[in-house]
Amino acid sequence: MSYITTTSLSLFFFLFSFFTFISSSPLQDPELVAQEVNRKINASIARRNLGYLSCGTGNPIDDCWRCDPNWEKNRQRLADCAIGFGKNAIGGKGGKIYVVTDSGDDDPVTPKPGTLRYAVIQDEPLWIIFQRDMVIKLKEELIMNSFKTIDGRGASVHIAGGPCITIQYVTNVIVHGINIHDCKQGGNAMVRDSPRHYGWRTISDGDGVSIFGGSHIWVDHCSLSNCNDGLIDAIHGSTAITLSNNYMTHHDKVMLLGHSDTYTQDKNMQVTIAFNHFGEGLVQRMPRCRHGYFHVVNNDYTHWEMYAIGGSANPTINSQGNRFVAPNDRFSKEVTKHEDAPENEWKGWNWRSEGDLLVNGAFFTASGAGASSSYARASSLSARPSSLVGSITTGAGALSCRKGSSC
Incomplete structure (x- = not known):
C-alpha cells in the first residue's frame, strides 16, 4: 500500500509542478502540452508496471514475460503485461487452469468436457491451455464468455477450417499464441454461449476473431491468415482493445474497426x-x-x-x-x-x-x-x-x- 501511495503522490506532484510551470510560462501550443503530459505519464506507468524482467528487446510486452524460463509455471503473469487501450484486459487471471485435451467439436449445444468450446462458455474465470499440439476445426462459431484466456504457449494450436472466434457482448478476454486461419462462415444453427443458455445463430461473416460489443480485449502473438472476411474485426460499440x-x-480485408458510417456508438471505440x-x-x-x-x-x-x-x-x-x-x-x-x-x-x-x-x-x-x-x-x-x-x-x-x- 505504501508503494502505491508513494507512486500516486509522485505522479500527482509531477503533474502539479508541470501544469504550474505551464501556467506561469509564456503561452505554449496546447497540443504539445498534451503530448508531453501523455509521454510522461506513460513513461511512469511503463517503468512501474512493465519492468519486471527487463529482457531488453524494446518490446514492452515481451520484456515483461518472455525471458522467464519458468513462464509455464507463471502463465497468468501474462495478464500483467498488456499495453495500450486493452491494458486492463485480465482474461482468466485468478481463475483455474483448464487443460484442453480433446480437439473435437461435435456438438456446439452440448460440448464435451475437455474441449475448447466447453471451456470458453463457462461462467467463472478460466486460464485455458492445451495438453498437446492440435488442430481444432470448429463446427460453429466459438462464442466466448467473459474472463477467459486462451493461451497456446507450449503447444502448436491451430483453429482452422471452420468458423472461428466470436467475442460478443463480453469483457476481459485474452487470446494469445494461437494460429487462426482458413476460417469459414457458420450459422443457421443452435450454439451455446454459457452453461445456462444457447440460441439460434444466423450466418456469420467468417472472421478469424470477431469482436462485437466487447470490451477489455487483448489479442497477442497470434498468426492469422486467409479467412472468409476479416482477420480481426471489432464493431458495434467495442472498445478498450489491444491487438499486438x-x-x-x-x-x-485484414482488419475492420467500426461497424458502419452511420453506427455512431463506435465513436467511443x-x-x-x-x-x-x-x-x-x-x-x-x-x-x-x-x-x-x-x-x-x-x-x-x-x-x-x-x-x-x-x-x-x-x-x-x-x-x-x-x-x-x-x-x-x-x-x-x-x-x-x-x-x-x-x-x-x-x-x-x-x-x-x-x-x-x-x-x-x-x-x-x-x-x-x-x-x-x-x-x-x-x-x-x-x-x-x-x-x-x-x-x-x-x-x-x-x-x-x-x-x-x-x-
Whole structure:
C-alpha cells in the first residue's frame, strides 16, 4: 500500500509542478502540452508496471514475460503485461487452469468436457491451455464468455477450417499464441454461449476473431491468415482493445474497426494496434477505421497491394513509429486511404504521422488540424523509434515456447 501511495503522490506532484510551470510560462501550443503530459505519464506507468524482467528487446510486452524460463509455471503473469487501450484486459487471471485435451467439436449445444468450446462458455474465470499440439476445426462459431484466456504457449494450436472466434457482448478476454486461419462462415444453427443458455445463430461473416460489443480485449502473438472476411474485426460499440505482436499474411480485408458510417456508438471505440507484422499477401485494411480513436504504433508493414491504413466517418488515427515499405507498383505507394468522403470533408479528419519510416516511395497523407484532446484520446503508449521496428516485431505471431526455457 505504501508503494502505491508513494507512486500516486509522485505522479500527482509531477503533474502539479508541470501544469504550474505551464501556467506561469509564456503561452505554449496546447497540443504539445498534451503530448508531453501523455509521454510522461506513460513513461511512469511503463517503468512501474512493465519492468519486471527487463529482457531488453524494446518490446514492452515481451520484456515483461518472455525471458522467464519458468513462464509455464507463471502463465497468468501474462495478464500483467498488456499495453495500450486493452491494458486492463485480465482474461482468466485468478481463475483455474483448464487443460484442453480433446480437439473435437461435435456438438456446439452440448460440448464435451475437455474441449475448447466447453471451456470458453463457462461462467467463472478460466486460464485455458492445451495438453498437446492440435488442430481444432470448429463446427460453429466459438462464442466466448467473459474472463477467459486462451493461451497456446507450449503447444502448436491451430483453429482452422471452420468458423472461428466470436467475442460478443463480453469483457476481459485474452487470446494469445494461437494460429487462426482458413476460417469459414457458420450459422443457421443452435450454439451455446454459457452453461445456462444457447440460441439460434444466423450466418456469420467468417472472421478469424470477431469482436462485437466487447470490451477489455487483448489479442497477442497470434498468426492469422486467409479467412472468409476479416482477420480481426471489432464493431458495434467495442472498445478498450489491444491487438499486438500478431503476424498477418495472405488476406484481403485484414482488419475492420467500426461497424458502419452511420453506427455512431463506435465513436467511443479505442483500439491500440502495436508491434504487429503485416506481411506477405495482404491487400488492404491494416486497419480500416470508423468514428473512434486508433493508435497505430511500431508496426512493420512489409506488404500491401491497395493501401495500409484507411477509414471513413471521421476517425482519429495516430500513426507513430511504424515502418511502411511500399510495393513496387507505382500506383500503390500511398499508405493511407480516406474513404467515402470528398476531399473538403476528409481534410478535417485528424490523421497524424509521427516518426514513421517511409520506404520505397511510401507516403502518408496526413489531415486535420486536430484538437489536442482528440489526439490525446488516440495515444495509448509511448512509441519507440521506427528504426527499432524490425527487432521489436521479430517475434510477431505464435511463438514456439518450450517448458523450462524462455520463449
